[in-house]
Amino acid sequence: MKQASCPLCSTKPDALGLENGIKISEDFTIVTCRKCDHRYTYFVVNVSEEEIYRDERYRVIDNRNSIFDKMLSFEYKRVVGKIKQRCGSEPGVLDFGSGKGKFLSLCKEAGFRTKGVETSGPRADFARKFYHLEIDSNYYSKGKLLGAPFDVISLFHVLEHLSKPKDLFTNLIRDNLGREGLVVVEVPNIDSWQSRWAGKNWLQLDVPRHINHFSQDSIISLIESCGLHPVEISYFSSHVGLLGMLRTCLGLVGYKGDLIHSLKNEKSIPLYLLIGVLLPVSTVLETVASLFHRGGIIRIYASNPHAGENNVDS
Ligand SMILES: [Zn+2]
Structure with a gap:
């Protein structure tokens, strides 16, 4: 590519x-x-796509009892709550780029009808094996997926990886979202404080796997080009956002390592001590950054303004 x-x-x-x-x-x-x-x-x-995704952070491991998994669950449960508020108690959810199935597993637990699309075989297998989810592993470019239309289509950290995000997003939404449906999109925020302070070393820059580096304007413009309108935007994530700010703060005090690799594979006491000191600082900084729309992620809930307005309590 x-x-x-x-x-x-x-x-x-x-x-x-x-x-x-x-x-x-x-x-x-x-x-x-x-x-x-x-x-x-x-x-x-x-x-080679296969080559670049051999990176440590994309390695599929069973971390279901780890602190990262708990942080992710906490974050996703907030999204599940928002979906319940906006779409009722039993919506059909399509998670595009469903990864290991964490988000969908929580949707299923909440009683939602679920379907995932994940082309990475090991990730799709993980979701099927451990969460008993229905995952479609075929490569998608256009057309109606089995089970469409869906009340909710979610894309967590997917669009930044695509070389033609507009084509895929437009086809996916047009052919698979119900007229009164809700879209949830989350991408890293290139204009975040953690990005600006870390520069080339920003954790979420992730070149060359990340092709798109979205700002608030560019992601909203992409969403609006499909006839959708944002009904809620948030900038704080206790998982990706906080981890990104922690890495930025570690970088500012001289740390040059690969944080994800270190946390997964090394038991370094000095690093843990440093994290112990910097985590509270990072939490405060990321919370303040989010209030100024400069958090590490942008999460947008969007719907069709002509169809869903009466059902959305924005
Ligand atoms: Zn352009």
Whole structure:
């Protein structure tokens, strides 16, 4: 795969655009589209998708009893609560890019009808084996999925990975969301404080796996291009957001390691002590950042303004 033009509007960067970009390495530069202002990872070298996803943070492990799993559950339960408020007690939920199935498992527990789409075989198998979920592993580009229309379609940390996010999102929503349905989208926030302070070392930059680096404007514009309108936006995540700020704070005091790798594989007492000191600071900073719309993530709930307004208590 290559990425030689803007994923949203297909405009190619000019020489000045490339020169002014943020050079991550010899092969990858983050550029700002001269037409639509979207920031994306530009690369003309051929990169094997299989190769780049061999990274530690994408390794599938059973961490169901870990602190990370508990943080994730806490975060997702808040989303399940919001869905209940907006869509009633037994909505049909399609989680696109369902990963190991954590979010869907909580939806199922809450009595929702669930379906996942996950093309990574080991992740899909994990969700089937441990949570007994129905997961479609086929590659999706357009068309109606079995079980459509759904009352809710969720995409957690999916759109930043796609080289043509607009095409996929438009097809997915048009063909699979009920007329009064709700969409939940979460992506990293390139304009967050943790991103600005960490620069090239931001945990959620994740080049070249992240092709799109969304701002509030660019993700809203993508959602609105499908005829949907945001009904609620939040910027705080006690999982990805907090972890990102913690990594940024560790970087500011000189830590240069791979936090995810260290926490998964090493039992380093000095690192744990440092985290013990910086975690409360990171929590306060990330909470304040979120109040200013500068938290590490952007989570948007959106619906069709012409169909769902009477049912949505925004
Ligand atoms: Zn563009």
